[in-house]
Amino acid sequence: MNNKKKFLPNSWENLGKEYFVSQNNPAASDDNPGTVDKPFKTVAKAASIAMPSDIITVGEGTYREEVVFNKNGHPYFPESMMLLRAAAGDEVYIKGSDIYNPEWENLHDNIWEASLPEELFNHGAYNPYALPLGSGESVQLSRGQIYIDDAASEQVGSIEDLKNYESAFLVSESGKSIIVKFPENKKPENCAVELTVRKRCIRTSFEGIHYMEVAGIRIEHAAEPGPFCLSRPVSLRENPVSGIRVWKRFNAPGTTTGACRLVGGITYKNNSKDTMVASIIDDTVPLGPADVLMVPGREAESFDSGRTWRFTGGGEDNFDPDRSPYEYFLESEHNVLTRHYWKTINHNMPGPHPHFHKGHHTINLEYSYDGGETWSDPEIIDDNGIYFDIVKLDDGSYLWMSNENIPGYDMFFYVKVKFGSWNEETSRIDWESGPELRVPPESSSGGLAEPHCCQLADGRILLFLRQGAKLPSQGFPGYPSIKLYCASEDGGKTWTKPEPLTYDDGKYIYSPRSYQDCFTSSKNGKSYVILNICEYPTQGCDPRTALYLGEIDPESLTVKRDSVAVIDEKYPEHHKLIRFSNFAVVEDANSDNLLLFMKMHMAQACQVRRGYDNNSYLYEIELPE
Numbered sequence: 256m257n258n259k260k261k262f263l264p265n266s267w268e269n270l271g272k273e274y275f276v277s278q279n280n281p282a283a284s285d286d287n288p289g290t291v292d293k294p295f296k297t298v299a300k301a302a303s304i305a306m307p308s309d310i311i312t313v314g315e316g317t318y319r320e321e322v323v324f325n326k327n328g329h330p331y332f333p334e335s336m337m338l339l340r341a342a343a344g345d346e347v348y349i350k351g352s353d354i355y356n357p358e359w360e361n362l363h364d365n366i367w368e369a370s371l372p373e374e375l376f377n378h379g380a381y382n383p384y385a386l387p388l389g390s391g392e393s394v395q396l397s398r399g400q401i402y403i404d405d406a407a408s409e410q411v412g413s414i415e416d417l418k419n420y421e422s423a424f425l426v427s428e429s430g431k432s433i434i435v436k437f438p439e440n441k442k443p444e445n446c447a448v449e450l451t452v453r454k455r456c457i458r459t460s461f462e463g464i465h466y467m468e469v470a471g472i473r474i475e476h477a478a479e480p481g482p483f484c485l486s487r488p489v490s491l492r493e494n495p496v497s498g499i500r501v502w503k504r505f506n507a508p509g510t511t512t513g514a515c516r517l518v519g520g521i522t523y524k525n526n527s528k529d530t531m532v533a534s535i536i537d538d539t540v541p542l543g544p545a546d547v548l549m550v551p552g553r554e555a556e557s558f559d560s561g562r563t564w565r566f567t568g569g570g571e572d573n574f575d576p577d578r579s580p581y582e583y584f585l586e587s588e589h590n591v592l593t594r595h596y597w598k599t600i601n602h603n604m605p606g607p608h609p610h611f612h613k614g615h616h617t618i619n620l621e622y623s624y625d626g627g628e629t630w631s632d633p634e635i636i637d638d639n640g641i642y643f644d645i646v647k648l649d650d651g652s653y654l655w656m657s658n659e660n661i662p663g664y665d666m667f668f669y670v671k672v673k674f675g676s677w678n679e680e681t682s683r684i685d686w687e688s689g690p691e692l693r694v695p696p697e698s699s700s701g702g703l704a705e706p707h708c709c710q711l712a713d714g715r716i717l718l719f720l721r722q723g724a725k726l727p728s729q730g731f732p733g734y735p736s737i738k739l740y741c742a743s744e745d746g747g748k749t750w751t752k753p754e755p756l757t758y759d760d761g762k763y764i765y766s767p768r769s770y771q772d773c774f775t776s777s778k779n780g781k782s783y784v785i786l787n788i789c790e791y792p793t794q795g796c797d798p799r800t801a802l803y804l805g806e807i808d809p810e811s812l813t814v815k816r817d818s819v820a821v822i823d824e825k826y827p828e829h830h831k832l833i834r835f836s837n838f839a840v841v842e843d844a845n846s847d848n849l850l851l852f853m854k855m856h857m858a859q860a861c862q863v864r865r866g867y868d869n870n871s872y873l874y875e876i877e878l879p880e
Contacts, residue, residue, distance in 0.1 A: 270334055271308030274301040277342075278316045298322045298339070298349060302457075307335040313472065315345040319353050322457045328466035330830075339457075341471030349457070351477030351484070352402060355450035359443040366417060367443055368434045371426075381454050383478035385430030397426045398478045400487055401435060402449040407488035408435065451476055457483045458828075465828040482829045482868055494820035498879035499804065501822050504562060507871040509538035509854055515837035517871040518564075518852040520582035524556065525626040526590045528844035531557040532627055533852075534580035535564055538869070552580030554627070560843050561850050561873055567627075584645040591682065592623040594630070595642055618642050618657075622683060636686060640671060648710055652676055653684060654747050656706035656718070661693075668702040669693040670720065672747055692720070692741065694753055697731040699723050701768055703739065703753065709773045711809050712780050716743040719784055720753060723768045724794050736793045738766050738786055742812060756784070758816040759808050765789040768796045770837050773807075778847035778878050782807040784814060785822070785851070787836060797858050800825040802835040804876060822851065822874055832858035849876040 274289035276298050285300040287293035294314070295301050301311040302322045307329070328336035341347035357369035376382040384399035401408050401424045409423040417423050417436040424435040433450075437443060456477045459465050465482070475485040485505060492501040507517045514536050521533040534552030555564040577599040584593045597616040618640065619633035636642070640659040647653050653675030658668040672689035692703055700723030708718040720739040727733030739753040756764050764786070771786040783806055787799045806818035825833050838853040851874040 271306060271310065271337075273310040273312060274305065275312050275314070276301050276318075277314035278318065279314060302339075305337050307337060310338045310340065312340055312342050313345075313347045314342045315347065317348040317350055319350050321351075321453050321455060322349060323460055324457070324465065324467065325460045327459070327461065327463075330464075330466055335466070337467045339467065339469050339472065345471075347472045349472060349474045350449070351453035351456045351475070351480075352400075352449040352451045355401070355448045362434065365439065365441070366414075366434060366436050368432055369443075370432050371430065375450070376452055381452075381478075382430060383451055383454070384426045384433065386478075396491060397430065398451075398487075399426060399433075400451040400476065400478070401433065402476065403435075403437060403441070403446050405447065405449075410489065449476065451478050451487075453477055454479050455481050455484070457481060462827060464830055466830075480868075481826050482833075484868070485870065486868070486872060492821060492823070497806070497818045497820045499818075499820040500877040501820070502875040502877065503823065504873045504875070505870060506562070506852060506873040507535060507538075507564065507854075509856075509869040509871055511538055511869060512856050514538060514854070515856060516839060516852070516854045518561075518854075519552065519580050519839040520594070521561065521839050521841040521850075521852065522583040522585045522592070523841075523844060524592060525585070526587055529558065530626075531561055531841070532583050532592070533557070533561075533564065533839070534582070535566065536580065537566075538854075554581060556627075560845065560875075561841070561852065582642070582644065586647070586677070586684070588651070589677065589682065590624075592627050593620060593645070593684075594623075595620045595636070595645075597641070598633075615639070624682070634683070636673075643706060645675070646708055646710070648716070648746060649714060650746065652746060654708060654716070655686065656708060658702075658704045658706060661702060666701060667696060667699075668704040670703045670706045674747065689747060690750065692718075692750060692753065694722065694739075698725060698734045700725050704768075705770055707772045708747075709775045709782055711775065711782050711807075713809065714744075716747055717773065717782065717807065717812065718742070718750065719756070719771050719773050719786075721768055721771060722753075724792065726794065735763055736765055736767055736789070737763050738771055738784075740812060757813050759811060759813040760816060761813075762816075764814060765792050767793045767799060769799050772838070772840055774840065774842065774849065776847065776849070776878050777842060779880055781878075782809065783849075783878075785838070785840070788819070797832055797834070799834040799836040799858070800829075800831070802838070802853070822876065823853070823872075830857060830861060832861040834858055843875070846875075846877075848878065850874070851876060 275291050275294040277283050277294040280294050283294050283296040285296050289295045298318050299320050299322050302324045306326050359367040359369050361367055371384050384397045386398045396410050409420045411423050411425055422438045426433055456474045469483050477484050480486050490503045509517050517536045517538050519534050524530045524532045533555055535555040536552050554567050556567050557564045579597045581594040581596050597618050599616050601615045617635050618637040620636050621633050622631040640657040642657040645655050655673040657671045661667050670692040673686045674689050675684040675686050678685045703720045705721040708716050710716050718741050722739050724736035725734040738756040740756050741750045741753045743750045766786050769787045773784045775782045783804050785804050788803045801824035802822040804820050805814040808815050823835050834856050838851050840851045843850050854871040855868050
């Protein structure tokens with residue numbers, strides 16, 4: 256008999272134990288040893304004794320409990336990570352909510368009130384309905400959430416607001432009762448009502464990053480979700496000094512790190528401003544080995560300011576693996592919708608990022624005169640480069656920025672400017688080449704990239720540029736990890752020299768090599784920049800662990816330090832290379848608030864990618880008047 260073990264490349268034996276949890280098994284008990292025949296009743300019991308490399312396999316059911324891990328894996332040894340997984344073929348939920356069956360009092364119509372007794376929250380003496388969701392006293396929202404037939408109700412600040420929603424709820428000022436508007440034709444006794452009662456579904460008994468994996472389990476309904484739990488339906492971050500509020504909502508499901516973002520290229524389909532169009536990446540299906548910048552997107556539309564989306568174009572009809580996601584632009588004066596993309600023409604181009612090089616792809620622009628129902632044949636604009644947003648200026652002209660790799664330098668870019676003018680005869684935009692913006696190699700490790708511009712209230716154009724820090728050496732003094740900016744007073748024909756972006760006190764704004772954007776608000780006429788900010792200089796593309804928004808001082812073209820507001824930032828348990836980056840923005844036509852769509856993802860260099868929240872979220876940024 257041949258007892259030689261089979262060779263399995265790139266794998267390792269399970270070094271730990273496997274524990275089984277099955278609440279539906281009649282023999283289940285937390286006094287059991289956690290075997291297949293004698294499983295544990297709760298996930299919490301298995302987590303409490305799990306050691307590095309152990310596996311916890313959970314059977315069918317909804318586990319309403321707080322799961323606390325006492326041990327941790329190690330980032331350098333992936334096999335040391337604990338794995339929490341669903342049994343094959345089973346639907347497993349871990350929820351921060353409990354079933355809620357109170358005595359309901361009908362106030363009027365379909366609005367009901369019930370008490371929130373303290374015994375509901377004896378699990379940890381944590382009552383989220385008595386805690387504010389925002390930091391300001393004027394905010395009457397709580398951290399609690401109610402679900403009716405598994406759908407989250409909208410939380411409102413006053414009883415008058417209830418009528419504006421199909422399903423909504425209000426918490427009393429004392430946090431002792433809850434007032435709920437149930438969906439039409441539904442009464443409390445005919446619905447499954449769930450109430451958030453736990454702060455977290457999964458947490459650790461220690462501080463710092465948690466190295467573990469979660470597979471096949473839906474974790475949700477926590478009042479303050481961590482990195483292994485779906486975000487709550489809505490959360491609020493207030494920035495008291497700047498007066499900026501940020502509402503965060505779940506937007507699109509994501510399961511992998513194969514794409515830097517799931518939602519992009521957003522605009523309105525036509526002048527009615529009731530339907531948004533965007534490119535959506537369906538990240539719930541395997542993406543394969545495609546490069547992160549060449550993951551194809553499908554056309555989708557939204558009727559509720561980007562909260563939910565549906566695919567258009569007959570499902571897979573517009574799914575092309577050789578095409579980048581569409582980027583849309585609405586020419587509102589003529590009610591014409593455009594979309595541009597790059598199309599691969601050379602699959603044999605060498606190098607890690609061949610799409611940056613001449614001859615690999617074409618830049619294509621298409622027009623729609625019926626709100627995206629039909630599209631023109633593509634017009635080839637260029638045969639290289641990466642093109643960003645089309646910007647319409649106050650005088651009716653257009654600017655279109657792109658970046659292109661400098662031949663002979665790997666991943667070192669310069670910026671190209673194109674000017675556009677509307678052609679009444681063809682109902683298209685005529686383009687001509689403008690100036691190029693460059694920096695010498697000794698001043699940046701990446702040149703200039705990802706250009707985004709906005710027009711200030713006085714007509715000047717402000718352009719923000721990504722660049723890379725350059726370490727000092729004997730040959731030159733080096734350059735810090737910052738963003739660069741330049742300005743134009745003549746519609747983009749000439750530009751000032753790229754300069755470091757600073758605060759209004761003259762201090763550098765440290766930022767990694769990361770995506771940035773800017774806009775001028777229709778609400779207040781002020782201009783803002785969105786970027787990752789670090790507390791210290793950094794060399795490469797990270798950290799991107801916090802995303803900020805800051806107001807531009809139009810006189811000095813600096814960022815007002817007191818205006819800087821946090822859009823989102825990492826939890827303590829998150830991996831240190833979690834990224835808040837590669838977002839897409841559009842201004843809401845109804846509220847003039849900025850809508851920002853961003854996927855949580857990990858750095859390319861991250862060794863631990865699995866088990867984290869890879870979903871896309873909608874951030875509604877409420878600016879002051």
